[in-house]
Amino acid sequence: MMSRLAAMLTELKDTSEMMIDLAYSSLLYDNTEIAEEVISLSNSLDGLSERIQDEMAKSGQSNSEEVYRAIVTVTLMDRIMDIAHAAESIADVVIRGLAEHPVLAMSIREADTTMCLAKVADDSILAGKTFGEVSLSTVSGMFVIAVRRGDDYIFGPGEETKMEAGDILIARGPEEGVSYFKDLADGTEKSLD
Known part of the structure; x- marks a missing residue:
């Protein structure tokens, strides 16, 4: 117990x-x-x-x-x-x-990272792949700190953690990486370059 x-x-x-x-x-x-x-x-x-x-x-x-x-x-x-x-x-x-x-607007200009959420679509290149297979932080600049799967959370997902359709990825990284990261998750972007 x-x-x-x-x-x-x-x-x-x-x-x-x-x-x-x-x-x-x-x-x-x-x-x-x-x-x-x-x-x-x-x-x-x-x-x-x-x-x-x-x-x-x-x-x-x-x-x-x-x-x-x-x-x-x-x-x-x-x-x-x-x-x-x-x-x-x-x-x-x-x-x-x-x-x-x-004051918050000034601090935003000073911040070099942001956080975002992205839902993995059925037709996403990420669905069914592990973090190690796609090197998501390398290709997008966004580092996934947690995955919400239904009502459960996977904190600090490792290279062997598989992403599934419907997962919500909670990530941190540079503002310029957010759009590509979300496009990968929602299936808009089909390549990992």
Whole structure:
């Protein structure tokens, strides 16, 4: 049970870290699509948080020595959820259209990277291929930091991770790489040069 709990806590931590990156990017670039992804991630973390609490309650009931560990784990989980909710609040600013501000515009000019989301189409050259096969970061300049597959996330996909039609690729890279990256994902672009 502890390995399952450890995996859930790791997922909670990894997701909240990505949420902060996405939330700031949505704010800097006034990107509602990325902001909505943050809200979606927050909703999934709420469910994960409930499952962690249930696991800890079961552990505490079956073994009184686990009660202290359960309290520490729940406290840690609460702090991680505070981070996730802060990211959600940042994204909400973008969704409500309040992100236009001169200071943000200045910081955008200074930023050398951006983040974007791209959905892999059925006829995409990426569908059915691994990241190693297509060297996506080399050809597009965009580095995929996570893949959303249905309600699940693959954080830091490796060379052996296969992209499937319907996957949402969450990537970071130079602004000039975004268009080509999205065209590869949606099937508009048919070659990897």
